[in-house]
Amino acid sequence: MTPPTPLHLSLAGQAVDVLREQVLTGEIPAGSRVNEVEVAHKLGISRGPLREAIRHLASEGLLTLVPHRGAFVPGADPGDVKALFELRTALECAAAELAASRRTDVDLVRLHEVCAESRRNYRSGQPFPYRLDLAFHQALITAARSPHIAEQVRLVQQRVVLLRSALEDDPPHQHASMDDHDELVKAVEDGDAARASTVMRRHLSRVCAQMLTSLNH
Amino acid sequence: MTPPTPLHLSLAGQAVDVLREQVLTGEIPAGSRVNEVEVAHKLGISRGPLREAIRHLASEGLLTLVPHRGAFVPGADPGDVKALFELRTALECAAAELAASRRTDVDLVRLHEVCAESRRNYRSGQPFPYRLDLAFHQALITAARSPHIAEQVRLVQQRVVLLRSALEDDPPHQHASMDDHDELVKAVEDGDAARASTVMRRHLSRVCAQMLTSLNH
DNA sequence: AGACTGCCAACTGTCGACAGTTGACATGTT
DNA sequence: AACATGTCAACTGTCGACAGTTGGCAGTCT
Numbered sequence: 001m002t003p004p005t006p007l008h009l010s011l012a013g014q015a016v017d018v019l020r021e022q023v024l025t026g027e028i029p030a031g032s033r034v035n036e037v038e039v040a041h042k043l044g045i046s047r048g049p050l051r052e053a054i055r056h057l058a059s060e061g062l063l064t065l066v067p068h069r070g071a072f073v074p075g076a077d078p079g080d081v082k083a084l085f086e087l088r089t090a091l092e093c094a095a096a097e098l099a100a101s102r103r104t105d106v107d108l109v110r111l112h113e114v115c116a117e118s119r120r121n122y123r124s125g126q127p128f129p130y131r132l133d134l135a136f137h138q139a140l141i142t143a144a145r146s147p148h149i150a151e152q153v154r155l156v157q158q159r160v161v162l163l164r165s166a167l168e169d170d171p172p173h174q175h176a177s178m179d180d181h182d183e184l185v186k187a188v189e190d191g192d193a194a195r196a197s198t199v200m201r202r203h204l205s206r207v208c209a210q211m212l213t214s215l216n217h
Numbered sequence: 218m219t220p221p222t223p224l225h226l227s228l229a230g231q232a233v234d235v236l237r238e239q240v241l242t243g244e245i246p247a248g249s250r251v252n253e254v255e256v257a258h259k260l261g262i263s264r265g266p267l268r269e270a271i272r273h274l275a276s277e278g279l280l281t282l283v284p285h286r287g288a289f290v291p292g293a294d295p296g297d298v299k300a301l302f303e304l305r306t307a308l309e310c311a312a313a314e315l316a317a318s319r320r321t322d323v324d325l326v327r328l329h330e331v332c333a334e335s336r337r338n339y340r341s342g343q344p345f346p347y348r349l350d351l352a353f354h355q356a357l358i359t360a361a362r363s364p365h366i367a368e369q370v371r372l373v374q375q376r377v378v379l380l381r382s383a384l385e386d387d388p389p390h391q392h393a394s395m396d397d398h399d400e401l402v403k404a405v406e407d408g409d410a411a412r413a414s415t416v417m418r419r420h421l422s423r424v425c426a427q428m429l430t431s432l433n434h
Numbered sequence: 435a436g437a438c439t440g441c442c443a444a445c446t447g448t449c450g451a452c453a454g455t456t457g458a459c460a461t462g463t464t
Numbered sequence: 465a466a467c468a469t470g471t472c473a474a475c476t477g478t479c480g481a482c483a484g485t486t487g488g489c490a491g492t493c494t
Contacts, residue, residue, distance in 0.1 A: 252444095253446070254445075284446085284447095285445085286445085286446080287446070
């Protein structure tokens, strides 16, 4: 059924997926080094494709390259966290504004859906899975309909996930986040771009502060 | 004088610089393909480092990769230009806000310097070099002191330069841009973040509209 | 004439091997 | 003992060659 379609991704592409997963889940812990021959052998490929995969992940900020030394999983530096959240705030506030002026009905349905699932999860007493938080922000940038902003948001959120994996998971303040999310959906629903941006900024500033305190134990 | 320092960048790094230059200046025209063996031979290197260079430029948006076909210099699509400027606006408005609240005296000196040179150039009757426009925006993001935002702005501006190289250069509206720049400096000097953001948004919206008209001849 | 089929050259994807550099350990010196 | 120097294994940077895929062209059939 896929005769001409190269169903099999290139080896480099596959390696990117596998490595990204391992880095984001902390399977390859922060600070550790990626040995080319070792990993290539483990993946059953040669060093060429693996190198391309490593460079790709480095361009996404998931690895840091040191000439003649190799690739390392970056750790969490408080100063860098603040700078990263400045970028995230710039991107997601803009996304919130655009979403407020461009959202369709299906976007709103999706946003309400995610919020409802969060509430359900909260009442069940279970810990707040980051999955739901990501789903919310994902739904928002979808509503913004700005492909370049969406791509950058994806990259930044990925780096935030990496930072979180380096933290001993403090359960996120689900209640505060849920309230922020609800308020955001309301602003987007009303088409109030300015309010959406303001709420997003407050939300992210709260999340950032929380991560910084987690960093100092 | 640089005994341990690997003064010579890696071959891949050198190739990145050379290729970036050739792509941005239009020496490799939009739509054309980059033949690996041919270019590698021309640069006197092997295909390995060249491939890494190509992938790197692709991650910067300066090349588009097609599996089993190779790398192409992307052309200018009006819809994409709008989306790109949405990203640029998000980033540079945030930078303008931050600059207004963080700028030091040396930042202000630099900003005034660039504006003054623009006025001098204008009075001399010469065409407005994009160099001065880039210098202004560069000075602004320096004043913002947000490394991640700065990096992303650099990448976006690079793509704008690529778009411009694909256009038959219409001289930019220097007068309007100069006024915008002056107004921006004033807002930054006053520490008025909201105003800086507003002016930047208007400025970029103007520049974007101008590029779109240039696209339709 | 037009459409389909099978071949072919060109190019990308991948591999294994060689060369140069780095950090660490061992040895010698003050 | 602390420091400087020499040596070495491990790893990255680079290269040339092979295999698989793509798009185009010639030839054939309707």
